[in-house]
Amino acid sequence: MSPNTEPKVCCVCNRPFQWRRKWAKCWNEVKYCSERCRRSRPAKPTESKLEKTEPR
Template identity: 75%
Template sequence: MARTKLTNATARTPRRKGQLPTKVCAGCSRPFEWRKKWARCWDEVRYCSERCRRASRL
């Protein structure tokens, strides 16, 4: 019997790198991809990095 690796992926989260959803950053207008740490709050993510988020407040 082969062992399978358990993941925290849900039915909504893709499993292959080529299938990751993308968004455009509100700060720098560059596209960025889904990251595992954003799994719970992907709908609220607007910026690709902390730097873009901080720069948008100025």
């Protein structure tokens, strides 16, 4: 039985998703509805990429 939690919205596909037992300990940190969305999340710019884009 799930706790009284509101559904969340996936930050990649914008679909709502419900609490799952496997997320019981980390529900507050869950951002993605599936492993597929987690893998396809937008990449964060790295420091080396930022250095290459700066004008000299």
